[in-house]
Amino acid sequence: MVKLMKYEIKGTYKILLGILALVLILITGIYMYSRDSSNFLNFGAIFMTLSVLVLFGTSLATFLYIVSSFKNELYEDRGYLTFTLPLTGNQIVGAKLLVAMFWFFILGLAIFLYNLMMISIFSTSEFDFSELFKAVGQVVSVKEIIIGVIGGIFNLANFFILIYFSMALGRVTFRNKKIGGLWFVIFLVLSGLLAFIQVQIIELFPYYFDINTFKMGTMEELYNFEISIGNEVSISSETGIFKLNIASSIYNIIELIVLYLGTAYLIEKKIDL
Amino acid sequence: MSNIVEINNLTKKYANKTALDNVNLNIERGKVVGILGPNGSGKTTLIKILTGLLRQTSGEVLIDGNKVGVKTKSAVSYLPDRNFLYKWMRIEDACHMYKDFYTDFDEAKFNELLAFMNLNRSMKIDSLSKGMHEKLNLALVLSRNAKLYILDEPIAGVDPVARDQILDAIINNYNEDSSMIITTHLVRDMESMFDEVVFLKDGQIVLTGNAEALREEKAKQIEEIYKEIFGEG
Numbered sequence: 001m002v003k004l005m006k007y008e009i010k011g012t013y014k015i016l017l018g019i020l021a022l023v024l025i026l027i028t029g030i031y032m033y034s035r036d037s038s039n040f041l042n043f044g045a046i047f048m049t050l051s052v053l054v055l056f057g058t059s060l061a062t063f064l065y066i067v068s069s070f071k072n073e074l075y076e077d078r079g080y081l082t083f084t085l086p087l088t089g090n091q092i093v094g095a096k097l098l099v100a101m102f103w104f105f106i107l108g109l110a111i112f113l114y115n116l117m118m119i120s121i122f123s124t125s126e127f128d129f130s131e132l133f134k135a136v137g138q139v140v141s142v143k144e145i146i147i148g149v150i151g152g153i154f155n156l157a158n159f160f161i162l163i164y165f166s167m168a169l170g171r172v173t174f175r176n177k178k179i180g181g182l183w184f185v186i187f188l189v190l191s192g193l194l195a196f197i198q199v200q201i202i203e204l205f206p207y208y209f210d211i212n213t214f215k216m217g218t219m220e221e222l223y224n225f226e227i228s229i230g231n232e233v234s235i236s237s238e239t240g241i242f243k244l245n246i247a248s249s250i251y252n253i254i255e256l257i258v259l260y261l262g263t264a265y266l267i268e269k270k271i272d273l
Numbered sequence: 274m275s276n277i278v279e280i281n282n283l284t285k286k287y288a289n290k291t292a293l294d295n296v297n298l299n300i301e302r303g304k305v306v307g308i309l310g311p312n313g314s315g316k317t318t319l320i321k322i323l324t325g326l327l328r329q330t331s332g333e334v335l336i337d338g339n340k341v342g343v344k345t346k347s348a349v350s351y352l353p354d355r356n357f358l359y360k361w362m363r364i365e366d367a368c369h370m371y372k373d374f375y376t377d378f379d380e381a382k383f384n385e386l387l388a389f390m391n392l393n394r395s396m397k398i399d400s401l402s403k404g405m406h407e408k409l410n411l412a413l414v415l416s417r418n419a420k421l422y423i424l425d426e427p428i429a430g431v432d433p434v435a436r437d438q439i440l441d442a443i444i445n446n447y448n449e450d451s452s453m454i455i456t457t458h459l460v461r462d463m464e465s466m467f468d469e470v471v472f473l474k475d476g477q478i479v480l481t482g483n484a485e486a487l488r489e490e491k492a493k494q495i496e497e498i499y500k501e502i503f504g505e506g
Contacts, residue, residue, distance in 0.1 A: 007370055
């Protein structure tokens with residue numbers, strides 16, 4: 001699997017680093033424009049709009065590129081190489097998924113760090129990062145950040161694997177290349193169905209796990225943090241704002257495993273190239 | 274002598290077409306077998322089932338005693354009828370990939386074959402002509418010391434010079450302990466290589482046997498037998 005990942009990264013790094021370079025140039029442009037902007041009223045709005053557009057564009061471009069990389073295995077001649085390598089379906093799907101996650105992580109991290117650097121360069125006053133981290137730390141705890149990051153990675157993996165599964169199922173169901181795009185319909189239907197099941201599960205089992213206190217109970221039992229509005233808005237961090245629905249979390253883990261194994265099974269045992 | 278390939282009652286059906294119809298075939302170790310038939314006769318379907326790219330509708334396929342899977346993929350060196358290498362690669366990358374995935378890959382032999390084919394390792398895959406692609410793919414496939422080589426239409430669509438190079442490469446680099454399956458409809462150029470021939474028509478085997486014995490029995494070259502079988506319309 002690691003060997004296939006090596007060739008996946010080799011095959012994608014030029015385009016993805018190109019996207020990253022373009023994004024970093026655009027971010028630099030936005031910061032420079034913001035510094036030189038004489039219209040202070042519009043400054044924040046323009047900065048936010050441009051930033052959101054750039055980040056959305058990057059995510060979309062990266063996403064489309066990664067998704068098409070899996071689709072190409074199913075519909076292009078390169079599948080004749082990939083699927084005749086002595087690898088199991090699990091190994092092929094695992095390599096594809098991990099490389100997709102790797103690129104999202106690398107691009108996300110690079111853009112985050114670059115933004116911090118830009119802030120320190122373009123900030124008019126002395127910018128103290130320790131103050132920023134301290135302020136963030138008052139709102140969310142380290143535990144919550146870690147769980148948040150793990151949850152984010154998990155959701156991203158779930159999202160990718162649902163796309164892979166839909167594509168593999170589409171390839172098995174419709175042999176014709178021209179209607180290969182129908183995988184997207186399968187994806188929408190499956191997404192809706194899985195979300196519906198999740199809502200039902202949450203309603204059936206409304207028990208949550210509080211990451212900060214390690215307590216379990218219903219939302220009413222755990223939901224006791226206060227927001228006081230006086231001279232400043234404060235959210236009490238001790239009470240915790242991250243509460244996981246236990247049944248829903250288990251459902252998500254099972255969903256990921258089932259979709260992963262299902263995709264691996266389809267490409268190893270069912271797909272006709 | 275044991276069989277490297279055993280095919281029993283193999284059928285492959287698509288929605289409205291039967292591509293292979295109850296095919297039975299055993300291939301002995303050390304033999305070069307030509308699977309002959311026009312386009313659409315089921316040759317490529319049969320090859321794709323042997324390499325794990327297609328699933329049979331029914332029947333059994335064993336390679337070296339194993340069902341088609343990861344183990345048989347390690348044992349088979351496959352030349353598809355298309356440019357299957359990743360487009361971003363240089364020849365160098367393709368060599369490294371084969372070396373990484375196939376323990377039987379012989380890099381020195383690959384370098385010799387590249388020189389013979391007038392190719393060099395720095396060439397980009399997507400800049401190669403059809404003939405160069407075919408030569409590169411064959412160099413990779415023949416550089417493995419595999420138990421079974423499967424070549425799908427190795428000389429289709431290439432110019433006469435490249436065709437001769439490809440045929441010479443196959444003859445000179447074929448390992449006699451291994452077995453080879455070659456599909457083709459260009460019988461004249463390849464018939465001297467075959468120990469056994471299998472004539473495939475509309476998904477069924479219509480004639481099979483030792484090439485030399487068939488020549489003697491019918492007092493004809495394999496190409497003439499081919500024309501006799503497939504020329505009826």
